[in-house]
Amino acid sequence: MIGHDRLAVRKTYKLYVNGAFPRSESGRTYEVTDAKGHFQGNVAWASRKDARDAVVAARGAFAKWSGATAYNRGQVLYRVAEVMEGRHAQFCEEVATAEGLSTSKARAAVDAAIDRWVWYAGWTDKLAAVLGSANPVAGPYFDFSLPEPSGVVAVLAPQQSSLLGLVSVLAPVLATGNTAVVVTSRERPIPAVTLAEVLATSDVPGGVVNLLTGDAEELGPWLAEHADVDGIDLTGAPAGRAMEFEREAAGTIKRVIRPPATEPDWTADPGLSRMTPFLETKTVWHPMGV
Amino acid sequence: MSVFEYAPAPESRSIVDIAPSYGLFIDGEFVDGTGESFTTVNPATEEVLTEVSSAGDADVDRAVRAARRAFERTWGPMRPADRGKYLFRIARLLQERAREFAVLESLDNGKPIRESRDVDVPLAAAHFFYHAGWADKLEHAGLGPAPRPLGVAGQVIPWNFPLLMLAWKVAPALATGNTVVLKPAETTPLTALLFAEVCRQADLPPGVVNIVTGAGDTGRAVVEHGDVDKVAFTGSTEVGRSIARAVAGTQKRLSLELGGKAANIVFDDAPIDQAVEGIVQGIFFNQGHVCCAGSRLLVQESIHDEVIASLQRRISTLRVGDPLDKNTDIGAINSAEQLARIRELSDIGEAEGAQRWQPACELPDRGYWFPPTVFTDVSPAHRIARDEVFGPVLSVLTFRTPDEAVAKANNSTYGLSAGIWSEKGSRILKIADQLRAGVVWANTFNKFDPTSPFGGYKQSGYGREGGRHGLAAYLTGDDSK
Numbered sequence: 219m220i221g222h223d224r225l226a227v228r229k230t231y232k233l234y235v236n237g238a239f240p241r242s243e244s245g246r247t248y249e250v251t252d253a254k255g256h257f258q259g260n261v262a263w264a265s266r267k268d269a270r271d272a273v274v275a276a277r278g279a280f281a282k283w284s285g286a287t288a289y290n291r292g293q294v295l296y297r298v299a300e301v302m303e304g305r306h307a308q309f310c311e312e313v314a315t316a317e318g319l320s321t322s323k324a325r326a327a328v329d330a331a332i333d334r335w336v337w338y339a340g341w342t343d344k345l346a347a348v349l350g351s352a353n354p355v356a357g358p359y360f361d362f363s364l365p366e367p368s369g370v371v372a373v374l375a376p377q378q379s380s381l382l383g384l385v386s387v388l389a390p391v392l393a394t395g396n397t398a399v400v401v402t403s404r405e406r407p408i409p410a411v412t413l414a415e416v417l418a419t420s421d422v423p424g425g426v427v428n429l430l431t432g433d434a435e436e437l438g439p440w441l442a443e444h445a446d447v448d449g450i451d452l453t454g455a456p457a458g459r460a461m462e463f464e465r466e467a468a469g470t471i472k473r474v475i476r477p478p479a480t481e482p483d484w485t486a487d488p489g490l491s492r493m494t495p496f497l498e499t500k501t502v503w504h505p506m507g508v
Numbered sequence: 509m510s511v512f513e514y515a516p517a518p519e520s521r522s523i524v525d526i527a528p529s530y531g532l533f534i535d536g537e538f539v540d541g542t543g544e545s546f547t548t549v550n551p552a553t554e555e556v557l558t559e560v561s562s563a564g565d566a567d568v569d570r571a572v573r574a575a576r577r578a579f580e581r582t583w584g585p586m587r588p589a590d591r592g593k594y595l596f597r598i599a600r601l602l603q604e605r606a607r608e609f610a611v612l613e614s615l616d617n618g619k620p621i622r623e624s625r626d627v628d629v630p631l632a633a634a635h636f637f638y639h640a641g642w643a644d645k646l647e648h649a650g651l652g653p654a655p656r657p658l659g660v661a662g663q664v665i666p667w668n669f670p671l672l673m674l675a676w677k678v679a680p681a682l683a684t685g686n687t688v689v690l691k692p693a694e695t696t697p698l699t700a701l702l703f704a705e706v707c708r709q710a711d712l713p714p715g716v717v718n719i720v721t722g723a724g725d726t727g728r729a730v731v732e733h734g735d736v737d738k739v740a741f742t743g744s745t746e747v748g749r750s751i752a753r754a755v756a757g758t759q760k761r762l763s764l765e766l767g768g769k770a771a772n773i774v775f776d777d778a779p780i781d782q783a784v785e786g787i788v789q790g791i792f793f794n795q796g797h798v799c800c801a802g803s804r805l806l807v808q809e810s811i812h813d814e815v816i817a818s819l820q821r822r823i824s825t826l827r828v829g830d831p832l833d834k835n836t837d838i839g840a841i842n843s844a845e846q847l848a849r850i851r852e853l854s855d856i857g858e859a860e861g862a863q864r865w866q867p868a869c870e871l872p873d874r875g876y877w878f879p880p881t882v883f884t885d886v887s888p889a890h891r892i893a894r895d896e897v898f899g900p901v902l903s904v905l906t907f908r909t910p911d912e913a914v915a916k917a918n919n920s921t922y923g924l925s926a927g928i929w930s931e932k933g934s935r936i937l938k939i940a941d942q943l944r945a946g947v948v949w950a951n952t953f954n955k956f957d958p959t960s961p962f963g964g965y966k967q968s969g970y971g972r973e974g975g976r977h978g979l980a981a982y983l984t985g986d987d988s989k
Contacts, residue, residue, distance in 0.1 A: 348650065353975055355957035356634075363961045363977060448966065461757025468752030470921075471745065471764065471967045489652075494980075498965050499972050502940045504933070505951040 231261040231407070233268060233431060234414030236275035237424020242432075243267050250407060253318025261407050264432035266440045269399065272428035273446050276370040276397040279425030284367045284395040288343035295339035295392060298420040302332045308412060309381060316380045316406035330485055331385040338389035341493065345394065348490075349497065360504045365497040367395035368473050369448035372441035374434040374463075376454045380406035382484045384413065387451055390492040392426065396449070399428045399441065403454065407431040435459060442466035449473035449496045453481075514827065517834040519621045524612045526698070529559040532567055532721060533704035535574035536714025541567045543722055548697055551618035552831050552840040552875040560697050563720035568689065568729040571718035575660040575687040576735055578715030583687050584657065586713075592643030595683055597710040599636035602629065602675075605706065609699055613671055614831040616698040618840030618876070619794050621832050631956055632675035635974075638958035639683035642979060646684060649976050652985040657685030658761055659737035661982065662730040664751075666743045667693035667842050668797040668898075673742050674700055676973045678717060679958075684982040686738065689718045691730050695843050697721040728754070736760060738982065742799070745896075745922070745967050763971025763981040765799065765963055767896040768924030771917035772802030772953060773939065775910075776811045778929035782951065784818045787902070790927055790953035792826065792838055792880050796900040797846070799968075800925035802953050804893060805904045806913050812906050816884060823880050824867040838900060841876040850878050850899035857883050857892035862903070888919055896922070910935070914942045923965030927953045946972075 231250075232239040241247075244265035250258045264272075283291070302309065306328060314324035345365050353361040371391045376383030380403050391398045402410035414429045430437065435456045442450055443466040450467050452460045452475060460477045467474050475495050529545065531538040543562030550557055563571070578584075583591065602609065609632075610625040619628070646655050661681045665673040670692060681688045692700035700719050707717050720726055724747075731739050731751050738761045741751050745766040755762050772790050774783050790802025807815050831839035841847040858864050862883040871877040878899055886893050886903040893903050907913040917926055926945040928936050936950040946964045949955060956962065961977035963969060971981045 351961075351976055353957065353960040355955070355960050357955065357957070359952070359955070361957070361960050363975065368965075464756035465753045468749050468756060471748060471752060471766065471969060473970055498946060498970075499961050499963065499977050500940075500943075500946060500948065500965075501961050501975075502937075502948045503950060503952060503955055503960070504936060504940075 228259070231259050231411045231431065233262045233264055234411070234418065234427070234429040235268065235272050236278070236428065237418060239414070239418075243271070250405070252315045258315065258408060261411070261431045264401070264430035264437060266437065268430055269437045269440050270444070272399040272430055273370060273441070273444055275425035275428050276399050277446055279423055280369055280397045282423055283397055283426045288346070291393070291395065292339050292342040294421045295342065295389070296336060298416060298422060299332050299335040299339060301416045301420045302335060302413075305412060305416060306332070309409060312409045312412060313381050316408055317378070327379070327382045331382040334382065334385050335389050338393040341393045345493065345497070349494070349499075353501070355503070358506045360506055361501065363499050363501045365394070366500050368496045368498055369396060370446060371396045371398050371449040371451065371496050372444070372447045373398055373400045373451045374438055374454035375400050375402050375410070376481050376484070377403045377405065378481045379484050381409040381413065383481065384410055386484045386488060387453055387492065388427065390488070391451070391496055394493050394497050396496050397426045399430065399447070401430050401432060401434045401437050401441070401454065404433050438463045439466055442472070443469055445470050447472065451475040452477045514835050516830070518830060519611055519832045519834055521611055521615060521832060523608050524615065526558050526612075529561075530697070530701050530721070531561045532563050532571070533701065533717070533719040534567065534571045535718065536708065538704070541720075541722070543567070543726070546694065546723070548616060548695060550615050551842050552872070554874050557616060557698065560721045562722040563726045563729070565729045568720055568726060568733060571689045571720050572660055572662070572733045572735050574715035575689050575718055578713055579657070579659055579687040582713040583682070583716045584685055588644035588646070588685070591682065591685065592640045594710055594712055595636050595640030595643060595679065598706060598712070599633045599640060601706045601709055602633040602636060606630065606633070609671055609702060611832065612702055613699050614839070616696050617667065617670060618831050618842050620836040620839045621834055622836065623794060628669055628672045631958070632671045635675040635679045635958045639679035643683045646979065646983065649979050651980055651983055655684070655983040655985040658982060658984055659686060660735060661686045661688045661738040661740060662733060662736040663688055663690045663740045664727045664730060664743065665690065665692055667696040668794060668799070670696040671699040671703065674703060676742070677740050680973070680978050681740070681982050682716065684979055686982050687716050689720060689730055689736070691720050691722065691727050694721075694723040731755065740981065741765070748969060761981070764969035765971070765973060766967065766969040767922055768799045768801070768964065768968050769804055769894065769896055769920050769922045770800055770802045770925040770927065770945065771804045771806050772927035773806045773913050773917060773929065774808060774811070774815060775928075775930040775935065776808040777931050779931060780811065780815060780818055783929040784815065784822050786927065786929060786951070786953045787819055788822055788826070791902045792900050793954050795838055795841055795878070797842060797898055798954060800947060800954065802927050803897060803901065803903060805902055806907050806916055807904060808913075809906045809908050816882075816904065819882065820865060820867070823882065826867070826880055828869050828877065828879060829872060838880060841878050841899065844876055846898065847876040847878060850897055850901060853892055853895060853897045854881060854901055857886070857890060857903070860890045860892070862886045862890055862892060888916060894920065910939060914939060918944045921967045924968035925949065
């Protein structure tokens with residue numbers, strides 16, 4: 219990728235909040251290395267204030283994103299996969315570097331991540347049919363139930379799988395019409411920053427996804443207790459802290475995905491298990507009569 | 509004001525036979541609890557009805573072990589069709605003994621016999637009948653190819669619909685192959701104990717249903733027991749929070765059906781008389797002891813005066829008094845504690861500047877009573893517009909445009925239910941789409957049906973009860989979460 223005698227232009231790795239790429243308001247960065255310990259960059263280290271700003275952005279984007287037609291949301295998400303495909307080589311290099319994978323394993327992870335995104339893109343206009351119902355109540359009502367997004371979902375992304383894992387927790391939140399505040403893998407954030415660049419150029423409205431590079435251990439409690447966050451995925455919570463975060467989340471009756479004991483095999487078929495926790499069911503009793 | 513006064517028309521209480529004391533129902537037997545016994549009173553008269561055992565930690569442990577045994581040895585391995593047949597039996601037994609249940613419910617809870625007879629008990633039977641049919645069809649429920657029960661369900665229910673909430677909890681749990689330990693509310697344990705007798709008449713295997721009476725400590729013991737796989741709770745958001753904290757870090761599955769502050773939105777094209785009936789039904793049904801009660805009336809400004817005048821006329825005809833009288837519209841407040849809370853919040857409403865209106869209405873000398881109450885000039889910031897009163901207290905707010913109605917309706921930490929009154933179908937569907945609430949009633953209110961999923965958004969809880977969706981709360985397997 220780099221010319222023979224040419225000095226490379228390096229990137230400043232920043233946050234992705236409300237469709238823009240700000241530095242942390244705190245001015246903090248932290249050093250990220252590859253799997254072998256070589257310097258990769260000074261990455262923005264998101265603060266509690268950045269997390270709060272991200273929640274504001276996600277709340278602001280919720281009405282438009284959840285109110286878009288399912289077809290539109292599906293097309294936007296599919297476009298993300300298209301743009302990811304164009305950055306395939308970059309993702310492979312970054313995933314290989316971040317996770318210390320061989321070229322072929324990194325390629326397999328990137329392939330799976332893009333395909334996973336396509337899979338979720340196709341769900342947007344099927345969820346209501348699969349999860350909704352017409353209810354034969356004993357009375358003169360057309361009674362129906364439909365899935366609706368919970369609102370703003372905080373996601374503590376997996377610490378190990380820097381792209382496939384991230385996509386596997388983020389795409390279901392978006393496909394269901396929620397907006398997201400994501401804390402990326404602390405040690406392996408660079409593929410997430412590139413995904414932010416993909417999202418920024420894929421018709422995903424600003425604020426729908428907000429990516430915070432930084433420390434889930436530091437930001438987790440604030441997101442878990444934040445009164446304007448409706449759900450939290452604790453998959454990437456640091457060992458030993460998940461229970462505390464879940465307790466904080468109980469204060470506002472958040473919907474919670476508990477972390478597995480060890481990071482799961484992200485290549486496995488996810489089913490609906492990552493979408494239904496952040497869906498509400500609305501039942502409407504509509505009168506019938508002449 | 510009436511031309512003809514009503515003569516008393518009391519339902520006979522001779523159909524119920526209340527024992528001087530009751531034990532716990534564990535492993536198919538009535539046993540004494542190790543905790544201190546407590547009394548349950550008729551809130552309409554303050555008469556002590558009976559003494560009830562309180563389950564201590566050791567009793568709860570016995571109940572959970574009995575439920576585990578039943579899950580592993582009888583109920584779990586049983587042919588699903590047979591599980592269904594037991595539930596059909598229970599549904600029929602509830603219908604056969606319906607009047608007895610209705611009278612007992614009104615005695616213990618204070619709700620009008622008209623409601624216990626026509627709503628609580630028939631719906632409870634319907635819930636068992638509906639879920640009975642699911643027992644051998646679960647693989648067709650769209651919850652994965654081979655859904656499995658979770659195991660032992662610990663269930664804690666409130667005092668506002670004692671038997672109906674029992675049915676909402678027990679029927680889906682049993683239909684999906686789980687066994688249960690149920691804790692009824694401290695002030696209303698009697699119909700649950702009569703239900704235990706129904707389980708015996710149905711020859712339900714011992715340990716499938718266990719009933720542990722007691723107060724908060726008993727509930728806590730159920731929720732925190734290490735061998736409970738599933739916790740289901742209906743009650744206040746405050747207790748819901750503490751339960752969610754208690755199960756944090758465990759593998760227990762949790763469903764919560766908590767408080768509400770429902771908006772009941774009346775548009776200027778609504779049929780006013782019908783809407784007024786719906787407003788009354790929305791807030792005064794069951795003395796307003798309803799989590800989904802329509803406690804915030806949002807009325808379009810142009811029809812405000814007309815609606816309030818009509819509403820006050822209608823409320824003036826409501827009959828408050830003896831719950832066992834078949835003409836009674838509003839019964840007794842369930843407990844002295846709840847009455848105190850209703851009084852406190854109403855006083856705060858007045859102190860904050862809202863106008864209180866109550867009809868001229870004679871209340872009995874003994875018992876816990878609160879007249880139907882309407883607050884006008886309520887601002888969205890008032891406590892009576894934000895806090896759940898859980899009593900016969902309506903707060904009236906106004907709006908000018910549909911957008912304002914939606915914004916005000918959604919301005920709540922709760923999101924359980926809402927109502928829309930309009931003659932225009934397209935408007936109903938548009939507003940229903942924009943409301944952040946789990947149940948939306950249009951041109952009706954407080955309707956329930958076992959086929960219809962019920963449950964909240966936001967801090968009104970999570971999980972659904974009823975319908976195909978309700979099964980998911982008691983099953984595991986691919987996608988069933």
